[in-house]
Amino acid sequence: MRIAKILGNVVLGRSLPSFEGARLRLAVPLSLEELQSESEPTGETLVLWDELGAGDGSLIALSESGEASQPFRPKIKPVDAYNAAILDSLNFVS
Amino acid sequence: MLHAKVVATATATLKHPSLDGQRMLLVQAYGPDGTTPDGDPVLAIDTFGAGAGTEVVITSDGSAAREAVDCDTTPVRWTVVGIRDV
Amino acid sequence: MFLAKVIGSLVSTQKVEALRGHKLLLVEPYRLDTKNRQKLVSAGRTFVAVDSLGAGEGEMVLITQGSSARLTPETKSLPIDTVVVGIVDRVDVEQTCVFDHQE
Numbered sequence: 001m002r003i004a005k006i007l008g009n010v011v012l013g014r015s016l017p018s019f020e021g022a023r024l025r026l027a028v029p030l031s032l033e034e035l036q037s038e039s040e041p042t043g044e045t046l047v048l049w050d051e052l053g054a055g056d057g058s059l060i061a062l063s064e065s066g067e068a069s070q071p072f073r074p075k076i077k078p079v080d081a082y083n084a085a086i087l088d089s090l091n092f093v094s
Numbered sequence: 095m096l097h098a099k100v101v102a103t104a105t106a107t108l109k110h111p112s113l114d115g116q117r118m119l120l121v122q123a124y125g126p127d128g129t130t131p132d133g134d135p136v137l138a139i140d141t142f143g144a145g146a147g148t149e150v151v152i153t154s155d156g157s158a159a160r161e162a163v164d165c166d167t168t169p170v171r172w173t174v175v176g177i178r179d180v
Numbered sequence: 181m182f183l184a185k186v187i188g189s190l191v192s193t194q195k196v197e198a199l200r201g202h203k204l205l206l207v208e209p210y211r212l213d214t215k216n217r218q219k220l221v222s223a224g225r226t227f228v229a230v231d232s233l234g235a236g237e238g239e240m241v242l243i244t245q246g247s248s249a250r251l252t253p254e255t256k257s258l259p260i261d262t263v264v265v266g267i268v269d270r271v272d273v274e275q276t277c278v279f280d281h282q283e
Contacts, residue, residue, distance in 0.1 A: 001137040001171065003104075003120070007217065008273035010183070012242060013281060014233050015266030016252055022266075024181070024242070026273060028212070032101060032122050032135045043134070044223070045211035047181040047242060052108045056274055061106065061118070061137050063169030065246045067156055071110060073167045076256070078265050080248040081181055084169040085109030090120060092102045093146035 001084055002029045004062040006054045010047050018077045025050045025083070029062060036092060048081035061085040095175065096132075098123040100148045104137055112168035119144060119174065121152060138172035139163060149178035183220065183268060183279075184209045186239050190228055198258050205231045205264065207243060217273050230255060231264040240268040240279055 008026035012019060027048050028041040049068070054060050061084040063070075068082035098121035106113065122135040138152045139162050152172050159170040184207035192204065209223040227243070232254050235241050241264045249263040250256050271279040 001169070002134045003137065007212065008271060008278070010242065010268060011270040012266035013269040015242075016233070018252065019242075019266050026212075026271060029134050032131050035102075035120075035135070040214075042214050045183065045220075047183060049181075061104075061109070061113075063171065065171075066248065067159070067169050067171040069248050069251055070156075070160075070167050071169050076251040076253075078244040078248050078251040078255075078263055079181070080244050080246050082169050085106035085113055085118075088105045088107055090102045090104050093100065 001061040001063050003035060003059055003087065003090075004029045004046070004048070005041055006056055006058045006060060008056065016078065018075070023050045024048070025054060027060070027062065030059075035090065046081050048083055049079045050083040052083050052086050054083055054086050059087045059090070061087065095151050095153045096123040097178070098150055098152055100144055100146055100150060101135060103146070110169055112163045112165035112170065116163055117141070117143070119150075121150060121172075121174075136172050138174050139170055140174040142174055142177055144174055144177055150174045151176035151178065181242050181244050181265065182209050183211075183271065184227065184229075184241055184243050186235050186237050186241060187226070188237060196259060199260075202258065203231045205229050205235060207241060207264075209243075210240070212273065212278070218276060218278060220271065220278055227262050229262040229264050230258065230260050233264055233267060235264055235267055240271075240281070242266040242268055
């Protein structure tokens, strides 16, 4: 899991049945330098499935690829990015 | 598997149930020069109690992660499988 | 998942048997502008995606990539890694609308 910052919201019109009612958030993964300096993130823009209710600006644990669909088992859902945790704190080594 | 350094510890209240009681570390892999970060840092589950600054070996094996947290539906991928001797 | 604009369809007569009858779209990923986060811009790449929703040229779609692309009843046995999972209605960034299907 990488760490990503929540930036916004995505609403679908038509979708596959397995995506109906999905709460989808726009996010960007952060590098170590971006995490430590709190500079503006420049990584790729991605959309993740959120069941935890992360707000704009939250740092979350981003589960990607195959692992992102595991929480839905035994249902099959084509999810490749999932919010696994909303981080309260990151305590850096000085 | 990657060789990475523990750069931070992370805490979360709202999380997937499989993360309850688990220790989460932010670890960074480095290039051959040992100082240039190789990609973004990742959160890994640690069962060794690895401390800040420790060098660890992490694996992306999903089945190892499912075993480490004892949950078949965990979204976790990275786990610490060893600590480098000093 | 990522946002992408449909830039066309791709017709292939000679293809593996499993893909027969499946519609292939050419899509262009979009990302937030790094300078100001108030607009979506092209990420400068293209992908071929399987579509069962009937997405039209110019529409913004949501794409799932990798092994997860096979986690639908229609795609579970296909040799694919990119699938359209939805047609995007609206995208907001920090309370500001950056994409609206109506416009």
